[in-house]
Amino acid sequence: MHGHAVVRVAPARYVEAATLLRDDSDLAFDYIEFLTAVDWRPKGGGFEVVLHVASTVHNHHCRLKVDCDAGAPHCPTVSHLWPGANWHERETWELFGIVFDGHPHLVKLVLPEQFEGHPLRKDFVLMSRVAKPWPGAAEGEEEEEE
Amino acid sequence: MDTERERALFSSQSEAWMLRGGGIDLVVDDGLRTEEMLLNIGPQHPSTHGVLRVVLELDGERIVRAEPVIGYMHRAAEKLAEFRDPLQVMVLMNRHDWISAFNNEIGWVLAVETMLGIEVPERAQWIRTMLAEWNRILNHLMFCGSYPLELGAMTPVFYAFREREMIQALLESTTGARMHHSFARIGGLKDDLPRGFVRQSREVLAWVRAKMGEFEDLVMGNEIIHARTRNVGVLPPGVAVAYGCSGPVLQASGVPMDPRRDEPYLKYGEVEFDVPVGTNGDSYDRLWVLVQRIYESCRIIEQCLDKLPPGPFVAPKLPKKIKIPAGEVYVRTENPLGLMGYYVVGDGGEAPYRLKMRTASFSNVSVIPELLRGALVPDLVSVLGSVFFVVGDVDR
Numbered sequence: 001m002h003g004h005a006v007v008r009v010a011p012a013r014y015v016e017a018a019t020l021l022r023d024d025s026d027l028a029f030d031y032i033e034f035l036t037a038v039d040w041r042p043k044g045g046g047f048e049v050v051l052h053v054a055s056t057v058h059n060h061h062c063r064l065k066v067d068c069d070a071g072a073p074h075c076p077t078v079s080h081l082w083p084g085a086n087w088h089e090r091e092t093w094e095l096f097g098i099v100f101d102g103h104p105h106l107v108k109l110v111l112p113e114q115f116e117g118h119p120l121r122k123d124f125v126l127m128s129r130v131a132k133p134w135p136g137a138a139e140g141e142e143e144e145e146e
Numbered sequence: 147m148d149t150e151r152e153r154a155l156f157s158s159q160s161e162a163w164m165l166r167g168g169g170i171d172l173v174v175d176d177g178l179r180t181e182e183m184l185l186n187i188g189p190q191h192p193s194t195h196g197v198l199r200v201v202l203e204l205d206g207e208r209i210v211r212a213e214p215v216i217g218y219m220h221r222a223a224e225k226l227a228e229f230r231d232p233l234q235v236m237v238l239m240n241r242h243d244w245i246s247a248f249n250n251e252i253g254w255v256l257a258v259e260t261m262l263g264i265e266v267p268e269r270a271q272w273i274r275t276m277l278a279e280w281n282r283i284l285n286h287l288m289f290c291g292s293y294p295l296e297l298g299a300m301t302p303v304f305y306a307f308r309e310r311e312m313i314q315a316l317l318e319s320t321t322g323a324r325m326h327h328s329f330a331r332i333g334g335l336k337d338d339l340p341r342g343f344v345r346q347s348r349e350v351l352a353w354v355r356a357k358m359g360e361f362e363d364l365v366m367g368n369e370i371i372h373a374r375t376r377n378v379g380v381l382p383p384g385v386a387v388a389y390g391c392s393g394p395v396l397q398a399s400g401v402p403m404d405p406r407r408d409e410p411y412l413k414y415g416e417v418e419f420d421v422p423v424g425t426n427g428d429s430y431d432r433l434w435v436l437v438q439r440i441y442e443s444c445r446i447i448e449q450c451l452d453k454l455p456p457g458p459f460v461a462p463k464l465p466k467k468i469k470i471p472a473g474e475v476y477v478r479t480e481n482p483l484g485l486m487g488y489y490v491v492g493d494g495g496e497a498p499y500r501l502k503m504r505t506a507s508f509s510n511v512s513v514i515p516e517l518l519r520g521a522l523v524p525d526l527v528s529v530l531g532s533v534f535f536v537v538g539d540v541d542r
């Protein structure tokens with residue numbers, strides 16, 4: 001998509017696919033760009049873990065997508081393949097509540113320790129937006145354009 | 147616990163300690179013992195450019211383990227973006243890394259333009275390229291000045307900020323703002339260049355080039371800088387790549403990755419420039435790469451000034467309300483501090499359904515434990531400073 005390959009894999013074969021991507025000499029995806037998730041629950045789906053890797057040798061890109069359960073999302077870790085994935089998985093875990101099985105150190109990264117909830121889930125309410133619908137909009141301007 | 151065992155051992159020897167100097171020979175059973183100590187650096191520390199905390203486990207002067215603690219500046223930009231339209235998101239996006247504001251915003255507008263298939267006029271693309279490079283010089287000058295300051299040299303920062311001020315004036319004349327320009331728009335720019343910009347640019351460019359030579363002599367040839375940075379914080383290329391480092395940190399380790407050259411966006415495919423790479427991957431090389439990148443940016447700006455075509459600065463017939471279509475895009479740009487990526491997922495609404503910001507500093511800071519393992523405490527500042535990060539860019 002837009003010059004980058006997008007591959008969807010089953011959770012059970014995710015680590016296998018990632019290992020192949022990294023170790024095959026024609027693929028050689030040695031560089032981790034990011035790992036994140038998308039909450040598709042309002043659209044009737046579950047969580048989707050997105051891993052974007054690149055190759056500094058061949059200069060090509062690949063996005064791996066893994067579908068996770070909507071209720072209790074679990075996903076295998078890839079932090080042993082790319083150490084850089086460690087922090088990305090910790091961040092995704094605290095912001096989405098997706099448990100990365102086998103992760104060596106799954107503790108809060110950017111949120112305070114006492115924080116409850118997973119802020120990037122779609123059902124986590126952004127309080128300021130509830131209290132005030134659209135700050136900065138002039139009175140009546142929104143309705144005119146609709 | 148290990149430490150308890152060591153403490154007990156220590157007290158059993160206390161009699162021998164008291165007798166020291168009393169003329170008896172001390173028999174030490176198993177060598178000299180040291181206790182490991184936890185030391186907290188930050189969150190407020192001059193070398194951290196914001197609020198980064200590092201917890202160190204020390205064995206004497208040597209760092210056994212270092213753990214960066216981030217999140218003190220987490221502002222949930224990704225969540226906020228899910229409630230804002232593209233223009234409002236742009237205002238958020240140029241704030242996470244506050245000294246490369248223009249580079250941040252073009253990454254975001256490029257992502258939206260790619261999704262919508264908007265063709266941006268030539269002139270706007272050239273101006274964007276040029277302003278992005280001016281902003282890159284601003285950022286690099288900041289670090290070129292502050293890094294020697296952290297090492298104890300007071301003067302370079304004044305020289306660096308003199309040039310910075312000239313470029314700030316140039317950008318202020320164009321965008322009207324000193325820090326958060328918000329000058330890019332979906333489909334082009336807010337405005338055309340002001341009258342006299344090209345002439346003034348050339349003057350500032352010549353000045354910056356001349357003064358950078360002076361700066362290089364002062365700092366890069368300085369004996370103290372050499373002593374403090376050579377072979378300190380060596381990052382092997384394999385480790386840098388596996389952690390997803392980018393920008394000067396990666397290039398100093400000898401990996402010439404640069405989205406401007408690998409996947410040219412804007413007008414980077416039509417200008418000539420080199421990607422400087424270091425050889426050792428130590429702190430000195432990281433600073434050296436930074437200085438070389440300023441020269442390369444000067445080259446790009448010069449070519450932009452020569453090739454700047456006339457024409458409109460914003461695309462005609464833009465939709466009045468910009469809606470982000472269903473689908474996804476990942477746009478990578480080279481920010482001053484490294485690879486900046488925007489992963490945008492749309493669902494047809496005004497706000498992005500999901501926006502992931504892949505920031506350079508986040509990955510660069512995650513490699514700090516590797517860099518500090520086995521280093522000495524006095525080298526800590528030299529290593530931390532040379533990773534060149536902005537805490538807002540780490541936490542987002």
